[in-house]
Amino acid sequence: MSEVTGAPIGKIIDNRYRITRKIAEGGMATVYQATDVRLDRSVAIKIMHIQLAQGPHRDQFVQRFHREARSAAAIANPHIVQIYDTGEYDGLDYLVMEYVHGVNLRYEMNRVGTFSVRETIRIIGEILDGLAAAHGVGVVHRDIKPENILLNDRGRVQITDFGLAKAASQATLATTGMLLGTAAYLAPEMIEDNLATPQGDLYSVGIMAWEMLAGEVPFTSDNPVTMVFKHVHEDVPALAAQHPGVPRPVSEFIARLTGRSVSDRPDDAAQALRELQDFSRSLTPTELAYRIGDGPQPQPTSVLPVSDIAAPVQEDDVAPLATEVIGDGGKDAATSGASDAVAGKPRRRLAIILGTIAAVAAIAAGGFAWWHYLGPGSYWTVPSADDVACTQGRTCSIKGARFADYERTLKVTGIPYTTSEEFSDTAKKGTIISASPSNVGDHVSKRNNDVMTFVISKGVRQLTIPADIADSGSANGKDPIGALEKTGFTSIAHDTSKDEYSMDVPEGAVISIDPKPGSTVDHNRTITVVLSKGPMPVSMPDVVGRTKADALSMLGQARLKVSASETYSDTVASGKVISSSVKAGTQLHWGDSVSLVVSKGPQMVTVPDVRGKSQDEATKTLKALGLDVKISAPLGNLTHTVRLQDPAPGKQVRVRDTKGKATTVTLTVV
Incomplete structure (x- = not known):
């Protein structure tokens, strides 16, 4: 069984993530879309398959899984899908990741068929930029393929599955001997030695670039074993040999990425990206627009309808009230005798009258007592309201x-x-x-x-958005989401994918908020917040050896602060960069400072006129300028006076040659 036991749709994981739908299922995990109910944002949750979390290697797998997840989460790059959280659900480990609105590269390959050179270079460049950030912190992807390259709704690349492929493959090899990864993109050293290297990621990128341009991978076979054999024992054919229209620099770059030997490829993605940028500048518009064939037309996307379900309302039954009245019956006794009859009539009439009076009085007293203590006189009846309609027979x-x-x-x-x-x-x-x-x-x-x-x-509760929430120096400004929640707002819309990089606004502070700070609105009014991601991470350009103008332009594009000093150099031409304070490829952020040392060229001096001076004085003068002195006395040195000098007075000469040796002035003395 590959998926978690029982469909988790609708369930809440870790009291935080509500699963809404299944996105995809792969060989290692099932991916679901979920809502982070704590932050009210969409996320993607990848739940590992049950066979990877069972058996004697479970502890080893879980340990590597979390270690690699932490490594991937440490990568700061806009082309990397962010990892937010890890946890366990029904005994299965899961990752919580950024939810990317878009499609994967495989979908786009199927949709367009082949890509132009320009689009291929753009996508491959963004992939290399993301991998450069990963390689810079020691993370190797191991499973680069079109399915793991996402294109968001702005067309930008975001790489997914960082760390997962490495952890999963190690655990699976230890348990089943299977080789994970798509055979069409595996580097030879991965196949032969299970060796994970940055160059292995570059090999996979090269195969993808080949496929994007040609519409197919260089090695094809119905049998994965045969395909794996080809990767190990055959060179990837040159793309230009099969498609002469492909610009030669592009074909040569792909050939470099897909070299069979690790040493034939660039050291890492940062070096590969620099090479890509270098040759891309030389391509003409015609070469950039070149495309092999035409792809299929995009197909329309269908929209699924949503049904509403209404629950029927049951009417209450009204039971009739049955009342029964029971009376007692009596019988009169006849008496005999006239005298009894005559004498008895007045007495009996009086008794009846008195009894009737007593009975009426008793009934009246009892009725009043009932009415006052138990009946309607003992309570008020809740009256109806003029503006509420009541239905007969219902509460x-x-x-x-x-x-x-x-x-x-x-x-x-x-x-x-x-x-x-x-x-x-x-x-x-x-x-x-x-x-x-x-x-x-x-x-x-x-x-x-x-x-x-x-x-x-009192109506809907009214709250005021803190007036200082956009002030990054205030307590509210340092934690704007927390400030809104503390104030009592219950509908805060913060889409992390819309957060922006900023040189001026600190990370986590407000870029924009709607309604404006100080506004008084309903507590359940949606407050839309865009936060700063702080300065954008950038890679230090390689500026050593470039002209000062070029270096300043490159660093300016990276939005780095630059200071430059100048010094003489016997080896670097005037106006070119001798060194920088930051090594090329180092990850920086907008606004970081970089110092450059720029060459003033070799130090030059004007040879002074020392003729007529004593040998010692002339030597001292020349050496003070950094020059070396050679004494020549062809006629003897009786007076120690300089008569001739070479180079001649007034001539401009270098203080040192390219090897750092001081220039020699020959003095002829007599």
């Missing part, structure tokens, strides 16, 4: 009624009440959020001194 709540209107009814009926206020996102200001009792017809007891309680809406 009717006073929720949503305007309290100012309902309060007049309460005062007329004499029902005691208390109120409190709360903010509400759904109830209009001044309406009833809740009441107790809450339904029309409910009772409020008089005997227990009960009162009605109401919660009245």
Whole structure:
């Protein structure tokens, strides 16, 4: 089984990442789109397949997996997919990565067929720029192929799967003997020795460049074993030999990347990028526009419909109330005798009258007691509200009624009440959020001194965006997202893919915010924030040996601060850079300082006239200028006086030659 047990769609991983859909499945992992509910942003989550996390090598795999993930996360380059987090889900390790809106290079290859030279150079250049940052921190990708090269919606390259290929391949080789990676792009040393080198990544880049231009890889076979054999034992054919229209510098560069021997290739991606930039400047517009054949037309993208599901509402049943009245029956006893009948009639009539009076009094007293203590006299009835419609036979709540209107009814009926206020996102200001009792017809007891309680809406809570949130020096400005959350805003839109590099605004500070600082708005109003990523990382150009003007231009394009000093040089021509304070290829950032030492050329002096001076004085004068002195006395040296000198007085000469040796002045003395 390759995927996690049970589809995780809809589940929340680590109480933070809600899985929304499956993006893709590969040999090592399944990739899902998810929402980071803590930061409200889309991310991609790669969950490793179960067979890579089981068996005796699990601990070794997990250790390497996290180590390589940390290494990849340390790479700062816009052409690298960022790694945000790692964790474990159902016993399977996962990576949380930047979600890239776009397609992979394989999709684009299938769509366009072949690429122009210009587009190939641009894409390969961005890939090399990303790899240069990785190689600079000791990370080797090992699985460069079109599927791992993403093109975002602006067409820019972002490389994915850093660190994963290396960790996965080591674990798999140890357990199953399988060789991971796509055979069409594997370097010979990877196949033979499982040796991961920066040059191996360059080999894969070269194969991709070959394929982008030609529309197919240089080695093809239905059998992966045969293809692997070709990579190890055959040279990649020159692209220009099969397609003469391809500019020769392009073909030669690809041949250099795909050399069978590691030593035949550039040392790393930074060197390869410099070589690419060097020859690209010499290509003509016609050469840059060259394309082998025409690719297929782009196909339209379909949009899936979204269905709404409505839940049915059930009506309450109304049960009839059955009332039964039961009466007691009696029978009169007949008596005999006239006297009894005559005498008994008045007494019986009086008894009946008195009994009737007593019964009426008892009924009246009992009825009053019932009405006052148990019946309607013992409670108030919750009245209806004029602005809330009630349905006959159904419970009717006073929720949503305007309290100012309902309060007049309460005062007329004499029902005691208390109120409190709360903010509400759904109830209009001044309406009833809740009441107790809450339904029309409910009772409020008089005997227990009960009162009605109401919660009245204050409307949607209003909050003010901190006025200093765009001030990077303030506490709010140093953590703008946290400041908004602390203020109470509940809908903060911060898309990290839209954050911008800046020389002026520190990393993490506000570039822009909408609505503006100081605005008072609903707490659930969406606050859109763009933050600074700080100065952009750049690679130090190789400026040694270039003219000062060229060096300043290159460093200016990299937005580096430059200072230059000048000194004499016996070996470097005037106006060219002797050295820089930062080594070429070093990763810097916009605004970093670089110092240059520029040659003033060889130091020159004017030979003074020392004729007529004593030998010692003349020698001292010339050596003070850095010159060497040779004494010639063909007629003897009686007076020690200089009569002739070579070079002649007034001549401009170098103080030293290209080897640093001082120029010699020959003095002829007598």
